[in-house]
Amino acid sequence: MLAVLVIMSVGIVLGFFVRKRDRLIRIVDSLIMWAIYALLFLLGISVGVNEEIVSRIGEIGLQAIVITFAALLGSCVVAHLTYVKFFREEVNEE
Amino acid sequence: MKSSLVIFALFVFGVICGLFSLAPKWLCETDLSRYALYVLMFLVGIAAGSNRKTLKIIQAVNVKIVLVPLSAVIGTMLGVGLVSFFIPDLNVRECLAVGCGFGYYSLSSILITQIHGETLGAIALLSNISREIVTLLATPFMARYFSKLAFIASGGATAMDTTLPVITKFVGKEYAIVAVFSGTVLTLLIPFLVTFILKV
Numbered sequence: 001m002l003a004v005l006v007i008m009s010v011g012i013v014l015g016f017f018v019r020k021r022d023r024l025i026r027i028v029d030s031l032i033m034w035a036i037y038a039l040l041f042l043l044g045i046s047v048g049v050n051e052e053i054v055s056r057i058g059e060i061g062l063q064a065i066v067i068t069f070a071a072l073l074g075s076c077v078v079a080h081l082t083y084v085k086f087f088r089e090e091v092n093e094e
Numbered sequence: 095m096k097s098s099l100v101i102f103a104l105f106v107f108g109v110i111c112g113l114f115s116l117a118p119k120w121l122c123e124t125d126l127s128r129y130a131l132y133v134l135m136f137l138v139g140i141a142a143g144s145n146r147k148t149l150k151i152i153q154a155v156n157v158k159i160v161l162v163p164l165s166a167v168i169g170t171m172l173g174v175g176l177v178s179f180f181i182p183d184l185n186v187r188e189c190l191a192v193g194c195g196f197g198y199y200s201l202s203s204i205l206i207t208q209i210h211g212e213t214l215g216a217i218a219l220l221s222n223i224s225r226e227i228v229t230l231l232a233t234p235f236m237a238r239y240f241s242k243l244a245f246i247a248s249g250g251a252t253a254m255d256t257t258l259p260v261i262t263k264f265v266g267k268e269y270a271i272v273a274v275f276s277g278t279v280l281t282l283l284i285p286f287l288v289t290f291i292l293k294v
Contacts, residue, residue: 004135004205004285011139012282019144028140035134036200040101042127043207043215044108045117050212054113060213063181064192064220067174071193071221072228072248074173076240079165079247086158087243 098226098256101200105219131204135285138201142282147274162272163279166196166247167287187291188214194287195222196250196280197229197257205285209292226252233264242266246273251284253277 018024047053053060111117174193178186192214195202199222207215229249236245242265249257254277261273 002289003132004208005289007132008135008139008285011136011141012143013139015140015143015145018140019146021144025141025144028137028144032134032137032141035130035137036101037104039127039130039134039204040105040200041108042121042130043204043212043219044105044110045112045121046108046127046207046212047105047216048109048112049115049117050112050216053213053216056213059183060217061220063184064217065224066177066181067189067192067217068221068224068228070173070177071170071225071250072173072232074171074176075166075169075247075250076236076244078169078172079162079243080241082161082165083241083243086161088241 102223127204128208131208134201134204138281142278145278159272159275160279162243162246163276163283165243166250166276166280167194167283169247170194170196170250184214184217191288191291192218192221194284194291195225196252196284197222197225198251198281198284199223199226201281202284202288205288206292209289225250226256229257230260233260242269243272246276249273249277251277251280254281 015028108117170193171190174189175186178184178189181189184192188210191206191210192202195206195218199219202222203215203219206218225248229245229252232248233245236248245261245265246253246269249261252258253261253273258270258273258277262270265273
């Protein structure tokens with residue numbers, strides 16, 4: 001999957017050079033949408049034909065939710081600490 | 095929001111096609127989705143590189159702004175890392191990779207499917223969709239009990255698009271710029287973090 005990182009990095013550099021061409025960027029944005037549509041449809045198919053996922057969907061869903069709440073809680077706590085330590089004083093001074 | 099619904103509908107349609115073997119075989123057997131992913135990553139790169147706002151924001155606001163996406167990364171890793179010990183089926187790496195989707199469910203689920211397999215890809219899809227939904231629903235609560243940055247961090251990558259309107263409304267307009275910046279940085283980090291976590 002190193003290819004993915006290289007391809008994206010090439011895109012970033014290229015994007016920097018075409019940053020003033022608004023029409024091109026709009027086209028890129030709509031192409032992104034279509035690429036995501038196609039990929040999610042393909043992902044759906046591969047999930048649908050995968051008997052392991054279909055038979056364990058409840059379990060998989062539960063694991064997903066548990067990870068989500070852990071991620072959210074962790075993010076909130078650390079962001080809160082960051083705010084208290086680095087941002088609050090500044091807001092008060094202003 | 096509309097496109098999120100279209101995306102989800104297409105996914106469900108795909109699942110139905112797969113379940114009842116409606117899809118032509120060549121769709122599943124070729125490397126089509128891998129090449130589509132390459133195209134997507136190239137386009138996402140162009141979109142990110144051509145985004146003139148990002149650099150301006152760093153110059154205009156304080157350098158401290160980088161602490162916001164950093165908090166989201168560290169917080170997600172800590173939370174998910176701890177909870178992974180209570181999920182017997184998944185190891186720490188698998189859980190961290192799912193968490194590092196930061197709500198960008200389309201990109202992260204596709205990446206994880208390609209790197210690690212469909213089961214974890216499906217978990218990533220469900221987990222990151224629910225991250226977006228929970229962030230949207232829990233706003234009033236979070237705005238009250240946590241500080242303003244908590245909402246931006248919990249929105250993750252979606253803070254730059256789908257959850258941005260709600261952030262602007264509940265957290266304040268002056269934080270919209272922080273949200274866009276944090277969302278952009280996290281979006282760019284997803285492929286690097288997911289690859290690193292699962293491969294190294």
